[in-house]
Amino acid sequence: MKTLLLVLLFPIVIFSQGNPAFTESKIDDVYSQFNLTGDGVIFAIIERGIDYTHPAFINPDGTTKIKYIYDMVDASGASHPDNTYGIGTIHTEADINASLLAGGTPLTTDRYGHGTACAGIVSGNGEGTASKAFHGVAVDTKLIVVKLIHDAFPAFGSEPGQSAFFNPSYIPVALQFVEDKVAELGLPSVTLMNFGSIGGPTDGTSAVSQAMDNFINKGNILVCGVGDDGGNDNHATGTIAQDETQEILINKAETGNLRFDLWYSEDDRFTVTIELPNTTQVGPFAAPSGANAQIDWYNASFNMYHRGANVEFAQASSHKRELMIDLFGATGTYKIILNGASITDSGTFHATLNPSTNYNNNKFLSHITNGGSINDYATATQVITPTNYVSNISYTDVNGIARNRTGQGNPGEIWTGSSEGPTHDGRQGVDFATPGEVVFAPYSPNTYYSNFPFNMVQGGNNLYGIQTAVSAAAPVACGIIALMLELDPTLSNNDIKDILASTATTDGNTGITPNTTWGGGKVNALAAMQEVNNRLSVNAxxxxxxxxxxxxxxxxxxxxxxxxxxxxxxxxxxxxxxxxxxxxxxxxxxxxxxxxxxxxxxxxxxxxxxxxxxxx
Incomplete structure (x- = not known):
């Protein structure tokens, strides 16, 4: 999913202080009626790391709330005898406590700020302010943190910039690490994969999606948000007959790279021609001859990768071939011209664009299909998939300026950037909606997040600010799940998925549910907890x-x-x-x-x- 810096692309101007999302989703009612705090539950987050020195993650006695940090970006500990994964560096609770006691340079951190904020939405204790008003949903949960990603950002103030890092092949290893450590600790747990975007087969068959389902099948609970790619025409579909030619039109409105990713049956063959904005045509390129074949082409304006089903990039089990084209040339209208050279299956295709969101103008101009913008990882067949809706659009920043986030939707509406189902194999995709517009979360000094004081909240003592988008909604869902697990540690992934969807609230905004935008509706933490309690026992x-x-x-x-x-x-x-x-x-x-x-x-x-x- 995208990051908070989406915020900076809109006129940011407000919400009332406190955490209105907690009231909206009836988390506050759960506190008063069930007295739950997440005690005895592990929250595992696979993200961008964490600032473990932030007071939100430190117990009153000065020790850490974190059981493990696995920094997969730092290769210095890959050969350590206790690191059986051969990747990254593992920091134990004892290591972290020793570092807190000694002070100085942290063992690992989150210089961007996204991971710290999202971990705090679930597990942060609110420390650093007298009121502790900006605490997480489940303050007594313990943490397992996996740092999988570096987001790129430029130098700011006296701080250097950071290069991007993301290796999807690390994801199965990250899940295995979480599984191993949860088993070692012997406590119920919920895990969040808080990343992912449009593209890929989008049908639950990618290697990552299969690893996620395998993780769930072993008894783990896994959450992945629907994605932040809603609000634009970024999904196209069509069916090509034998010898028929169709032109897919694309508006490349932004400089930089725009990725076109198309999937179709291995049993069909599409010949490809690319027309540039100046009307120059490149091609035609014949289709790969078989499942193990590939046709790659490099040009000053684009790179094309046409891959058979056994050599496509997602390592999917879908028996589909992939046509990926990176468009990095001039802005303007591009045409992807497809000819049905051999159609022995359906001739049907699904194509996506990335980046193509509610804050830019990259889009399809033909073959447009509503919905289907869901993050590929969220299409794993069993993963719990929340979307994001608006609970509040106003806040007061650290300088006392009232701010109002316009263009995100009105309170009660789906967030304009929320991705939607269905999956490309026709499943609903979305389970329920949680309020992620906006949530207050921990910020750390000298991070990219804290470089924007208008995102920091009054009363937060320069230690708290706003987190938005599905990246905020998914942690709220995880916090609710942690409370459910405190009430009944035996709940399965499917139990939780069913309870949260079936107890969700519907209204004029959700329409008739379930649907591919809202899933079952707006999450109702109190109703979910009451259902857990009913299943736990009927008085005996x-x-x-x-x-x-x-x-x-x-x-x-x-x-x-x-x-x-x-x-x-x-x-x-x-x-x-x-x-x-x-x-x-x-x-x-x-x-x-x-x-x-x-x-x-x-x-x-x-x-x-x-x-x-x-x-x-």
Missing amino acids: YVADNFKVYPNPADDVINIASKTKIKNISIYTLEGRLIKTIATPKKQIEISNLKSGIYFLKLESDLKVHKIKFLKR
């Missing part, structure tokens, strides 16, 4: 010869059993034993327990039962 747990009630409970739990219970133990979610009852009674006093989720272990001569209960 009954199994074999045991009955435990009420559940949730306030002061006492009653136990009915047809077999003699020899021992009762109560454990925290983390597995810490807090109470043992050697002479069990039919009623257990729990008034002295803090509110939260616990496990009750009942031992009889025949069996051991572990029962989860909620202390209100």
Whole structure:
């Protein structure tokens, strides 16, 4: 997904302070009714790194909230004996605590600011201000951070610029690292992949999408936002018959590179000609002869890569070939002229443009198809995919200036830049919408984010600012999921996907749901938590010869059993034993327990039962 700097391309001028997105999505109601904070849950984020020295990620005793940071951009630790992945550098909780104590240059950081902000939306504790008003959704979650990306930015102030880095082949390794460390920690977790854009097969078959589904199939919970490529004509489709010629027209309005990416059946053959804005035609180029063949061409105005199904760039399993053309020549109208040299399948194609968003004028001028701008990674068949809508457009900046973000949509509407489904194989794509316009999040000094004071918020002590777009909406969703997992750590990825979609709110903006813009509608954290609670128990747990009630409970739990219970133990979610009852009674006093989720272990001569209960 794109970054906050989209903000800078619009007249930025406002929202009311606090985190209105939390009120809008009824997260505040969850706090008051369920007293949940994400305790005993891991939030893993695969992103642009984190500033672990920011007070939002430091416990009151000065230690870190972070269990691991895996900096895949820093190759210095790739050969360390404890790094079994052979990529990047791993920093443990102990390493981070030692660094915090010593001070000086951090072991790793996020010089851009995006990763720090998005991690804080979920796990930040709000420290650094007296009010702690800018805390995350699930403040007691612990963090696993994977730094996968560097965003490019120019030098600013006394700070040097940064070159871009992104290697999609690292993504499966990142997921494996998260899986390994979550298993080691033994806690429920939710993972966020907070990046991705339009392009690729967009049907769940790319190598990355398959790695994501594999991660979920192993019992992990994974979120990836729909993308920030909505609001423009960047998806084109068509069907070409045998010997038919069609012209796809493209308006290249911006300088720099514009990527055209077209996918069609391996069983068809398209001959390609490219017409430049000055009407010069280059080609025709014959199609690759087979699945292992490729036709590449380099020109002063474009590079063309026409690849068979076994050598296309996404390493997909879709049996499709790819025609990728990078247009970096003059602005103006380009024509991609396709001829159906051999059509033995359907002759159907899907094509995308990138960058082509709500803030530029690169677009298709023909074959335009509404929707289908969804991020390829968000098309993994099981991933939880939120979109973004507007909860508030106003805020006061650090200098006391009221600002209003126009052009993003009105409160209650879908954000104008939100990508949409369907996937290119016809699935809905979007699960639900969370409010990401706007959310307040941690900013760190000397980062590119903090270089723009009009994005920093009043009352934030120069440590908090705004985060927007799907990049903000997806972390809000992850925070809600962390609260759900605190309530019921046994929830599966599909349980959560179903609950958040089915409990979502509909209104005049969402229209009839589900649909490919809103999914099930606007997320309702309170309704989701109530549904989790209902599934957790209908006032009692009954199994074999045991009955435990009420559940949730306030002061006492009653136990009915047809077999003699020899021992009762109560454990925290983390597995810490807090109470043992050697002479069990039919009623257990729990008034002295803090509110939260616990496990009750009942031992009889025949069996051991572990029962989860909620202390209100």
